[in-house]
Amino acid sequence: MVADRSGHIAALLDRDMPPQLAEDAAAVGVELLPGIGDLEPECGCEAWDHCPHTAALCYQLARLLDEDPYVLLLMRGRGERELLDELQVRSAARAARHLPQSAEDAAPPAAPPAPEGVPAREAFAAPGPPPLPEPPPAVAAPGRPPALAGGTDPAEGLDVAALEFLAADAAVRAQRLLAEALAPGHAASPVPAALTVWEDTVRLTATGPPAPIAARLAAGCGRDRADLARAVRAWEDGGAAALTVLEEEWTPDPDALARARAQLAAAWEGDERAPRLRATANRWTVVGADLQVRYGHDGRWWPYRRERGRWWPAGPAGLDPAAALAMPGSDG
Template sequence: MSEDRAHGAAEESSTRTPERVFAALPAAQGRGFARTWWGRTWLQALEDTALDGGQLKQGRKYARQGAVGAVSVRPGRITAVVHDPDRTTYRADVLLRELDDDEWDRMLEMVVDEAGHIAALLDRDMPPRLVEDAADVGLELLPGIGDLDPECACGAWDHCPHTTALSYQMARLLDEDPFVLFLMRGRGERELLEALQERSAARAAEGDGGSGTAGRDDGPEGVAAQEAFALGAVLPSLPDRPLPPREPAEIAALDGGTSPAPGLDIDGLTFVAADAASRARRALGEALSPGHASRAVPAPLTEWEDAVRLASALPGRTVSARLAGGCGRTERELEVAVCAWGFGGREALSVLDEGWSPPPGALARARDQLAAAWPAEDGSRPRLRATGARWTAAGTDAQVRYGPDGQWWPYLRKARVWWPAGGPERDPAAALAVAMTGGEDPAEDSAEAVGAGARRDAGQEG
């Protein structure tokens, strides 16, 4: 709820001539008077009608300073007390013609024809289509030139600063609630919605001959959900928010008593089903966590990233080989990628990609960090050979890579393959030290993972 709406207190009776009284709005320093197109149309009618631009300017100043008191809105009229700078007060009124009964009949028929109009109004919106449809049946909802008629206790015959200030504040009220305009035209929100509900129900009854079975033979047709919500239908309350499941789902054995079709990998399909269940459980837990609605939606994984994610669960050599082949990669490339994924997920994969090169500014910052990483006076700085965003310590199998995240990643060469050797570091010297000391032996870890996968394929574990 906006500030303007929070300050508007509405009182509407069940009589034919309701009234709404809005508390005085705060000063409008530093903001416009109308954000919506219908609020701006209201002001355009005022500015096109007034003959004295000086009076308009003075009225805007009054409104900005908060000189307008509580605003009373009723059919055909808005009223407020406006203060002059010397604290003299004047009652100001602005009149707008009410629609007669015939015009309201056409208005109601037009709105009932389009349930979206009701939904928009209840959302405090006035779509241009609604105003256009009203014009098609000969009705002008919004005022035009000469439609806003001023009356002020100061005696001015044209729009004075007092009626102008009131009109500018009215634009702020209209921004928040277009039903205020309908009230000026003669019908309050409750009366209008009740009339629409009655008319909608009558039309539905006429459509099915009063039997409630139009268009079908097995029961009532019902009402479109959008229309039911728009007309304030009484609906049951929502159930309590569910708790996330504590245990992962169990995947039923895919055994139908017959041999699988040629080419169907039952183990692979079972693995993918289990992964889908695990991801669904995690997504549900995240959705039910506090603040979930305000978090940014992460970018979807690429095909290669998702393949690496799946392979990191060690599905076995057969599934891993299919994942690698499906992405046009070798099994060894997938093994290295799985190792990187374990150290840092998709960020680590971006560093693994030797085709990545930072922009010139980032590369300059990386060089500055390298220059500052080792004190020049103690002779500890290693001799580094640069290749793009990679620096290899001369005479060693140790390397550091500068990532898109601005961090440094250690790498170790084993059997002519560069393997990730650890997680990211802010200091390039710390990352190189990890690589120089061997880090976490990636080749051995990968070999153990491959062995575990092979044993799983053979039915020896998992």
């Protein structure tokens, strides 16, 4: 054990006792330090138990152990010369194990085995991986969520009807997402942005929930009922994109503005009945009428009609501003 620790050898040769030596020896079952019953001093003064003379002897022994660690080893039956000779032999053997072999004695490294491989003809003739399985068929209708109402009263504050409504809505959305995922070209489609709380509130209200749930949505959205109603109509016309056109007024950059003006000019080219339009940001309002078209970020035109002092969505978007203004909802 001592020979395997070069620090122990150096300390012993320097006539020092390394603190870990006693712990390492105890770990392998060798007790170096004297314990109870190992030392039995005797004195002729006949005093009971330990007398001052035996106490002085113990202090003297401790001093000797501090000065010369070999005294402790001698007490355990190993003399200094005997121990040093054995340590030198073991230390030399340990050093020899870690020395590199000479060029004459070192065996050449074994060459790595050559890969067996297969002939090229066989490799190219091997069948490829099996084809992927066909995608699952589309689900014809959304699943029916479980009925939550039962014989047990719901927990306080739990709206069972609202929870059932949300479960049914989740089933409808899952069926739609699966149908979209199975549609051709879906892999190249951009990932839609996550809905905000307001957008999801509008979406849920547009599904036509029961009156109590619709009232909760209206009360919790932070908008007045007219704002929510306009937002729902926009969502019905075009989802999140239509809601953005309703609520966001933006100024087209020069290129987008040039494209919009070119489309407006082409829409009524040669038509004497072309309306006179007043432009504000991305909105063109028909002068003298409660009609308006709004230009979206995607280059489509959205029709609007003024009702009760507010602009309301009047239909889905189109690429032709004249056709957008001619929609039934925007007909003056």
